[in-house]
Amino acid sequence: MIGDIIIQTLLITRAGQQQYFEFNIPRDVVSITGIITSVQLIDAASVAGTGQVGFLQLQTTGKANGCYNSIVKLEPATALKADLGLKVYQAGFIHSNALLTNGLAQRGRSKPETINLPACNNVYGNYKDLLGKLLSKNVQYRIAITLWTKMIKL
Amino acid sequence: MTTALAQDYLRGRMQELGFGDHYYLRLRHFVLRPREKITIHADVHLYLLIHPPFMVRIQSQYGIYDLTVDNVNELQYEHQGIIEVENYASHLQHVQFIQVIIQNNDYALTRPKV
Numbered sequence A: 001m002i003g004d005i006i007i008q009t010l011l012i013t014r015a016g017q018q019q020y021f022e023f024n025i026p027r028d029v030v031s032i033t034g035i036i037t038s039v040q041l042i043d044a045a046s047v048a049g050t051g052q053v054g055f056l057q058l059q060t061t062g063k064a065n066g067c068y069n070s071i072v073k074l075e076p077a078t079a080l081k082a083d084l085g086l087k088v089y090q091a092g093f094i095h096s097n098a099l100l101t102n103g104l105a106q107r108g109r110s111k112p113e114t115i116n117l118p119a120c121n122n123v124y125g126n127y128k129d130l131l132g133k134l135l136s137k138n139v140q141y142r143i144a145i146t147l148w149t150k151m152i153k154l
Numbered sequence B: 001m002t003t004a005l006a007q008d009y010l011r012g013r014m015q016e017l018g019f020g021d022h023y024y025l026r027l028r029h030f031v032l033r034p035r036e037k038i039t040i041h042a043d044v045h046l047y048l049l050i051h052p053p054f055m056v057r058i059q060s061q062y063g064i065y066d067l068t069v070d071n072v073n074e075l076q077y078e079h080q081g082i083i084e085v086e087n088y089a090s091h092l093q094h095v096q097f098i099q100v101i102i103q104n105n106d107y108a109l110t111r112p113k114v
Helices: A077-084 A098-106 A131-135 B003-017
Strands: A002-012 A018-024 A029-043 A052-060 A067-073 A113-118 A122-129 A140-151 B023-032 B037-050 B056-060 B063-065 B078-087 B093-102
Touching (some): A029 A052, A052 A113, A052 A131, A122 A140, B023 B037
Antiparallel strands (some): A029 A113, A029 A140, A052 A067
């Protein structure tokens, strides 16, 4: 049994924006086993509050209860920098830059959340912005949703 | 194209393509802001245009639907592959499709009968 990942990215630009999307699941996938959501803020000087960014819903075809709901949260980047206690060169990178530093800070979690969705032809998705609604202003960010799958080698 | 005609057309078309009844139908209603252009990735799907508005361009490898073009002699309602939908009007417009999702995953469960 081998695995693969499927990624979907969404660009959110307006407060309370709701975006529908779909994952096309390859025909040799036998189950969906993990999920990671990550947030990349594009136009947000400082974000405080609960860390809730949006509400994510996924639904698979062919089965009534094959679904997943979650609140997408912002990882506490500043806290993680201190928690890791690593400088850039300690982590194995000699030539540092801002992008790398931010990349390190935001990679606090590397293991996907375990889910168990059945094999399907499509996964329908719906994402609703909470952050912009909470702040009552348009916040621009990008959401990446990554699904881990198990597949049979055809 | 009316919804009833689209349904009838799709039934025959899917039979013709060899998929029989092994497909799901979904209504897709896209909301396009002025000058907005979206891309739909439909390599394993089929999109059938219903109630097409004016001043919208829908283009894929199957052809084009745009009431203002004069360099084609037929407009296409059926699209597949990478579909570009563009609203070139200065106002909000709606574009409706019937999406056909082909059941090509051998391991997927079929919806149990109630």
